Amino acid sequence: MAKQKTGIEQLSAGRFLKLAADRLKFVSAASDAPVSDLKDHLQNQLAEALHPHVQFLTVGEVIVHSDDMKSYILRADPQRGTKQPAWFSAGQYLSIAVFIDGKMYCRPYSIASSPRDTLDGFYMITVKRVQGGVVSGYILDNWKVGTSAAASAPLGEFTYEPLRDAKTVIGIAGGSGITPFRSFAKAISEGDEDFNLVLLYGSRTLNDAVFSDEIAAMAKDCDKIKLVNVLSDEKVRGKENGFITAKLIRKYAPKEGDYSIFLCGPQAMYRFADKEIETLNLRRKFVRHELFGEYFHPENDAEYHGDAEKTYQVTVRMAGKTTVIPCKGNTSLLRAMEDAGLNPPSDCRSGRCGWCHSQLLAGEVYTPASVDGRREADLIYGYIHPCCAFPETDVTIDVPPMPGL
């Protein structure tokens, strides 16, 4: 019987050497046409529908609350390629981009409409005038029915998560911070969210409490929603008077079992409410904040070592281009780049989302601890968030360009 060849003995050097030529022939003969278009794939369509790079919208309606506060119904603009606004979770925000004198400015606005409203083709945002603000004033004075707008996909983590959050949420809203809670309340009444919302709504007077009547009407029809107006400058029968204190929270919190606290409002409200909430000894996961918002006046912090009034030189490297721009010590690097017309990327403007994540190549910046959302790797490799970084010396930064716009 002939000995059977096994393993390496079967290999023929001739055949092996031919493989390269065969492969070359095989590759050369293959078609260079794409196998398929990404748009034909269901998962890619879904990804694009839920997480579009940019949403083109048009102002469909303007609701005037006062000269300094208006709500805008933003409808999808199919002519520019957005067929339907992307679905979202109640509590999320849109980063709205506006162009003023050819410069792009982005600002986050909570979505006040409900997720279900996107099926009817619209979002609603509410804009309040910020003293000294660039964008809020521009929108309030210029946007009318038909104005074109551009927005990000829905973003943010100020959402209800049943695995983490308690069945009852005490919502603490101050001023225009009511907007995400209007979305929560509407989503609960429409059956898309399932938790008990006790809303402590702080305002100066009842007249200032935008959406109060609407939310009260939702509460009437849905026993999962409760609205408590807390008026600081006015005494009205049946309404709470004063500020939102730990005592008041305890009064409306469930007598037994856990509860979560969700806060959205101005920075002064966070500072006051956080001290009160501390005394309630809740677990950390049960206290959740909406974005802090832009940080101003770093010079008031002991940790800041720059000169607030000095103009520093910032060398910005972006997509292979180098630009030198001025930046005052009390101005964030992001604002300086926007003012210089560099169109830097930004979404949350509060050190959280990571969209403006940039590398500090030279110099020193100050990032306030309360808005420092960086990871350990960022600190090791010198990354910063320009939205909450203030120059303490001349600096050089490497910034990614804004995609999608």
Place this chain on the structure above:
Amino acid sequence: MTFARYLGTPEGTIYGYENSGVDNVVMRTAMKDLDYNMPHIHYCGGHYVRGDGFPSGYITGMMAANAAINELRRDK
């Protein structure tokens, strides 16, 4: 869907080009300088010569990093 969003691959597939017949790991590796001939660009991941899988990702990542470091040292 999440992979489709972040990777932009068809159906969000995380796998690279299929290993088939003459187009296999050995031949891809043997012919890599012919296939990947752009100077200063080093490749890694599931679409590179070793095909898909975590070990291939790690190993080709290490290979790319070493190649880039060697190139930088040479250029100094």
